[in-house]
Amino acid sequence: MSYRIAKNLDSALEALKEKDPATRIVAGATDLFLQEMPARLVDVSSIEELTAIEEIDNRLVIGAAATHARAAASELIKGRAAALVEACLQVGSPQVRNIGTLGGNVVNAAPAADAAVALVALGAKAVLVDSSGVWREEAVARLYSSYNCSALDGCTELLVRFLIEPCGQGEGSAFRRFAARKALALPLANAAARLKLENGMIASLSLVAAPVGPAPTRLIGTEAAILGKPAGEETWLLAAETAAEEVEVRGSLLRCSAAYRRHLVGILTADALRAAARRAAVSQSGSLT
Ligand SMILES: Cc1cc2nc3c(=O)[nH]c(=O)nc-3n(C[C@H](O)[C@H](O)[C@H](O)COP(=O)(O)OP(=O)(O)OC[C@H]3O[C@@H](n4cnc5c(N)ncnc54)[C@H](O)[C@@H]3O)c2cc1C
The missing domain is CATH 3.30.390.50 (CO dehydrogenase flavoprotein, C-terminal domain)
Structure with a gap:
């Protein structure tokens, strides 16, 4: 088994270039390691570009490897996309929220993944790049192909960030769940x-x-x-x-x-x-x- 910690986007893409079906991206591993133990893992959880939470050109830009805990604590998100904060706060437990990521939540493709539900309601777009360096933008709901099955190619495509139009004056959002x-x-x-x-x-x-x-x-x-x-x-x-x-x-x-x-x-x-x-x-x- 090989475990590579990618320090930046280029090194993550380099690791995906071989298009090896045994390769998987890993972030918090809270879903992946319960399901499979791939032979080659590319850890994207310390890539700065994937963990940043910012506002750029009046859009919220949330790295795919931002954890639920960081998203829930973000003043930037709280004021502009409250539904996402409420969803992240209800995921699992403090331990799960401290390492589980928004990108993993979406790519794992569980139909009722909490953060994913909030992201879809907020109209979030996902920004993806593949191992050939081709970028694309998709509505989050389009990243699902069937029950528990992501539309992403798990060994060549990387989810980099989410883009959300922040709630403006007269707008509001909220998330509710029952467990x-x-x-x-x-x-x-x-x-x-x-x-x-x-x-x-x-x-x-x-x-x-x-x-x-x-x-x-x-x-x-x-x-x-x-x-x-x-x-x-x-x-x-x-x-x-x-x-x-x-x-x-x-x-x-x-x-x-x-x-x-x-x-x-x-x-x-x-x-x-x-x-x-x-x-x-x-x-x-x-x-x-
Ligand atoms: C005890 C427990 C309780 C939980 N409770 C909840 C809950 O209440 N609500 C809820 O919604 N979820 C819950 N989960 C599920 C899980 O914690 C979340 O879905 C979490 O957000 C997954 O993120 P991760 O970083 O751990 O993903 P990982 O396990 O690292 O990855 C999951 C999948 O996404 C892929 N992936 C990860 N990041 C990327 C990326 N940037 N680009 C492309 N592919 C990527 C991986 O290859 C893998 O296929 C729970 C899990 C556990 C173990």
């Missing part, structure tokens, strides 16, 4: 919302729930049902009902029934919307949340 315990339990369901209010009405919105398909899924029907409606309890109730009807859920003997998960999606969706609207209203009065 059997408060820590060290995967979510039975989660939901995230980003919305913009104009004169108390919902002017735009992005609503995501999981696990209701192979990837974090936009609730298009629910979005359409409440767009243009006033931000208030009647609308959140309508959203809960529509979301619960709209989603295709699977039950499991180990975790929960399909009916219970459907019910949870409704409740979590409404609560994420309620919290996002509260933040949007506060930000309209000048201070970002």
Whole structure:
């Protein structure tokens, strides 16, 4: 087995050039080592470009190897993409959050990965580079190919960073999840919302729930049902009902029934919307949340 710690992007790409199917990128290893032990590992967790959290040209730029703990503690993210902070704070336990990364969360491709759900609701773009040095940008939801299967080529493609348009005035976001315990339990369901209010009405919105398909899924029907409606309890109730009807859920003997998960999606969706609207209203009065 070989384990190479890449100090910069060039050396990581160099290691991927052989296109060896036995090669895997590793960051925190909290998912990878539970599933497989590849023969050649390229550790990207100390590449500065992959760990930085910055604001550039009015966009949040978050390195793929930023840990959940660092993202959750980032004042830059807190003020502009609160849903991501809330999601990262609920991953696993302090130990898992200290080494698990946002990039690993997305590339591992679990449908209800907490940070991934928030990133999709926030409209995040992923920036990738392959071993030939070709760069591309993709919406995060497009990085999933099927259940627990990433669209990335695991031995040649590197996820470098995420780009997020920060929430501006009148905008807010929030993330909610339900799990059997408060820590060290995967979510039975989660939901995230980003919305913009104009004169108390919902002017735009992005609503995501999981696990209701192979990837974090936009609730298009629910979005359409409440767009243009006033931000208030009647609308959140309508959203809960529509979301619960709209989603295709699977039950499991180990975790929960399909009916219970459907019910949870409704409740979590409404609560994420309620919290996002509260933040949007506060930000309209000048201070970002
Ligand atoms: C006890 C425990 C509890 C957990 N609880 C939760 C939870 O509550 N919620 C949740 O969402 N997750 C949870 N997880 C899952 C895991 O911690 C997260 O998904 C974490 O974010 C994975 O990041 P990582 O850096 O450890 O990824 P790794 O394990 O290093 O990698 C995961 C996958 O991503 C690939 N990869 C990593 N970085 C890159 C990159 N930059 N470019 C290309 N490919 C890359 C790897 O090759 C691998 O295929 C838990 C895990 C454990 C062990």
